[in-house]
Amino acid sequence: MLDKLLEIFGNAHFEAYVGGPLAGVLLGALFVKLSVRPEAEQTEVSPREVRRALDKYKDAEPRRQGNHHRSSQGDGDGSLLVVLLMVAAVSIFLFAAFLQTIVDTLCVFNATVAAFCLTAALLACVTGRFNTRDWWLQTIVPMLVSLGCFWLIQKVQQAISPEVATYARGLLAGDAINVGTILRAAFLFIRSLSSEYVQWITYELSAALFITIAGVGAMLRLVYYIALSNTREGGGHWEVLALRTRRFGGIGNVLALGLMLGLGFLLADGMVYGFMHSVG
8 A cells, every 4th residue: 555655646647736736835835924025124023032922922822731640550561671672673674674765755854844944045035034143043954954864864774784674675575564474574584683783773773763853853943933934924823833833943952953963973873883882
């Protein structure tokens, strides 16, 4: 089913008559206000002033409080350990088996985020919305992060032997994919590799996770910028969206994205693996 879905999405007629128009509608909705020059009194508005206005909007909303119940913890520590080992084995196996698909998906995702950032930056330049350094950072940071993710995920792919990925895919060939098939293939895959190479793939999988988190964080920072910029002239749903994504727009987000990229690089490049083995 997944192959058929990818085939449909990649079809030239689908892209021309369905995907293209839908993308146009989406881009129009996102960038409709960015393409309009702000009014004179809004020209010198900085992100900090817009955030202060959001605080007033937030204080005016009724606050909702929910009750949180903590679930009791059982005594199945041994069972939990077994489950975690099974999840780790399956994750390593699936990562190797679908490495090409994972890399292609993340490359398309990060390239799309970078393109959206560039479009937003160009529109802001043309319409005079970039009046302070803070506005620049809102688009430049996610664009640089997404480009860094684009480069790093390819580094992860190059770190894993093509023969290993081919072998992992071959373990699923010819059988109906279900839980039992995946578990049998995963344990056979783990037993077929040396413990050192299993550790190597584990570090590369960790790198891919950090890269994915950084890419999603960059996208959310871009969403926050678009919502915040459209909030300059006021506008209901944009204010709500800006409040929901506000945590992704501060200096803490920049530091977190830098940390995710740094960890992704150290893991993908094999530095962490080499350090752990030199210490051991």
